[in-house]
Amino acid sequence: MADLGVSPLANRLILPSELNRPEVFYPLTVYYCSGCHLAQIEEYESPERIFSDYPYLSSVSRSWLEHCDAFANTMIERLHLDDSSLVIEVASNDGGLLRYFVDRGVAVLGVEPAGNVAARAIESSIPTEVAFFGTATAEEITADRKADLLVANNVLAHVPDLNDFVAGLRIGLASDGVLSIEFPHLLRLIEERQFDTIYHEHFSYFSFLAAREALSRHGLTVIDVEHLPTHGGSLRVIAMHEGEEPEGPSVRETLEREVAAGLKDPATYERFNETVRGEKRSIVSHVVGLKEAGNSIAGYGAPAKGNTLLNYCGLSTEVIDYTVDTSPFKQGRYLPGSRIPVLEPGAIDETKPDLIFILPWNLKAEIMTQLGHCREWGARFLVRTPDLKVLT
Numbered sequence: 133m134a135d136l137g138v139s140p141l142a143n144r145l146i147l148p149s150e151l152n153r154p155e156v157f158y159p160l161t162v163y164y165c166s167g168c169h170l171a172q173i174e175e176y177e178s179p180e181r182i183f184s185d186y187p188y189l190s191s192v193s194r195s196w197l198e199h200c201d202a203f204a205n206t207m208i209e210r211l212h213l214d215d216s217s218l219v220i221e222v223a224s225n226d227g228g229l230l231r232y233f234v235d236r237g238v239a240v241l242g243v244e245p246a247g248n249v250a251a252r253a254i255e256s257s258i259p260t261e262v263a264f265f266g267t268a269t270a271e272e273i274t275a276d277r278k279a280d281l282l283v284a285n286n287v288l289a290h291v292p293d294l295n296d297f298v299a300g301l302r303i304g305l306a307s308d309g310v311l312s313i314e315f316p317h318l319l320r321l322i323e324e325r326q327f328d329t330i331y332h333e334h335f336s337y338f339s340f341l342a343a344r345e346a347l348s349r350h351g352l353t354v355i356d357v358e359h360l361p362t363h364g365g366s367l368r369v370i371a372m373h374e375g376e377e378p379e380g381p382s383v384r385e386t387l388e389r390e391v392a393a394g395l396k397d398p399a400t401y402e403r404f405n406e407t408v409r410g411e412k413r414s415i416v417s418h419v420v421g422l423k424e425a426g427n428s429i430a431g432y433g434a435p436a437k438g439n440t441l442l443n444y445c446g447l448s449t450e451v452i453d454y455t456v457d458t459s460p461f462k463q464g465r466y467l468p469g470s471r472i473p474v475l476e477p478g479a480i481d482e483t484k485p486d487l488i489f490i491l492p493w494n495l496k497a498e499i500m501t502q503l504g505h506c507r508e509w510g511a512r513f514l515v516r517t518p519d520l521k522v523l524t
Contacts, residue, residue, distance in 0.1 A: 133171050133337075133401035134327060134408050136160040139443045141177065142331035142436035143187055145465035145474065155468060160440070162330055162337060164401045168345055171318060171337040171401070173330075175292045179245070179264060182333055183290065186246035187461035188436075191228040195498045199362055203312075204232035207281055211310055213238050220279035220304060222265045223287035227253030234258065241279075243269065248461065266293065270300035278306040285314040286363065288343070289334040298350045302373070311352060311371040315343065319393055320365030322400065324518040327408045328441040329364065339395045340367055340386045347371050357382040364494045416445050418520050422487060423451045429514070430485035431455030432499055434462045434474045438491025443469040452489060456480055480506065487522065489514040 138157040146155070158176040165172070190196055207213065215237045221230055224242025226249050233240050234257070242260035244250040253260045263269045265287075282305045291297040305311055318339040321329055330337070344354050347369070355377045356370040367386070394400035423429060431438065434457040442448070448470040456477045457463060465474050480488065480503065488503060490496050493516045500513055500523070513523045 133162040133164045134330060134405050135162075136327065136330060136408070136440065136444045139331065139440060140468035141182060141333070142439040142468065143182070143333055144468050145187055145434065145462055146468060146471065147465055151466065151471065157469070158332060160330065160332065160444075164398060166396075166398055169339055169341040169396065170294075170346075171339075171342075172335055173332065175335060176332060179290070179292060183245045183264075185248050187434075187459060188225070189228075189249065189252070189459050189461065190225040192458045193495060193498065195495060196362070197228055199360075200229040201232050204229065204236065207310075207312065208233070208236055208238065211281060213280060215239070217280040218277055219281045219283065220274070221283040221285070222301070223284065223290070224253060224258070224260060225249055227256050227258030227260065229283065229285065230258050231256065241273065243273065266296040266300045267303060268300075270303035274304045278309060279304050280306050280309050282309060282311045283313075284311070286316070286366075288313060288315045288338060289336050292335045294336065294346055295349070298346050298352070302350045302352055305352075305373065307373060308376060309372070313343070313369045313371070314360065314362070314366050315369075316363045317359075317365050317367045318342075319390055319395060322395075322404050323393070324364065325407055325411050326364050326437075326518065327411060327444070328437040328516075331436045331440045333436060338367075339390050340369070341390055341395060343367070343369055344383070344387070353377070354379060354383050356380045357386045359386075362494070412445050415441070415520050416447070419445075419447060419451055419489075419514070422514070422522070427486040428453060428483070429487045429489055430480055430483065431472065431489045431491055432477075432480070432503070433457055433490065433492040433495075434459070434465075434467060435492040437493075439467055439469065441491070442467065442472070448472060453483070453485065454479060455489075455491065484509045485511060487512055487514045493517065 139160040140155045219233045219240045222243050224244045230240040243265050245264045247262050250260045250262045315338045318337045351374045352371045353374045354371045358368040360366040429452050431452050454473045456475050462474045496515045
């Protein structure tokens, strides 16, 4: 489907003391299975090495927290959740979503493998189990009480053993409980050339075809599908135990849309690979041209997607002076591969760059609002929309 050469782990930021040490680069190639329709990469590193100490914090994004707040409101009303209910979130990160249920008097439990991130949730009084989720964990944490609402947002792609994970979801879900899963939509990835959302932490890339098949194999029926703007275009899949409720009309509509778009045709994925190569040439030409024209360029954000783009396109400090990030886990480190330094956001006000390259393009509206004052010295924004453009 896509061959992005070789790349380091996208979220393995470099400490200053490690700058003189070599990095490990792994092939970054996505393969498509015509049987189950799953797009996936090879597993080069274990989840324990990738996720046990993780720099990503979900609560640093205002727009994501607004999304979580709205979701909590919707599910509490839809499922009539109250102080007798239990919400369990898999890959709960720093508790950004669960806090909205706690504030409304609903009992919660988070499951998060990254100890450094889980500690922040626990400090905020969000009950959290530090563990990788699967059948063993599900049996342990739900032995006495199962979830009325089980949430798995943006984690399905991070799971190498998909069958064990989905089987765990079935185990943890109450007999009449509801499962809500959100994941970036493969169709949007292809249509909008989102090649930078491919990295080693994402073992799989899901169409609805593949997700529905995985859930069905473990006795879970999708009853509803929602299309979301988050993460460049996601799906929210609502499922229950088989036999509880029938598939809703949105299921058939989504399947038909994917088939019409060619997601069952291997040729679609072959064309995408050629598209990505052209995208690389276009990005390199544009960014280098802006630099040669005398512009100073700083980055905003240190997301995994940014590291895929920088490494695939060969962009480093020769072009981008530095980047900034709001996460304390990233500041003072260096981006993998490119070795671009990650500074505090205040560095932008100090250096006043001509161009600010927004690497987490899915948050461009939020970031451009935050940095609106930068227009005072004439700064412009460089962002993929999906074409790489300079915005004022």
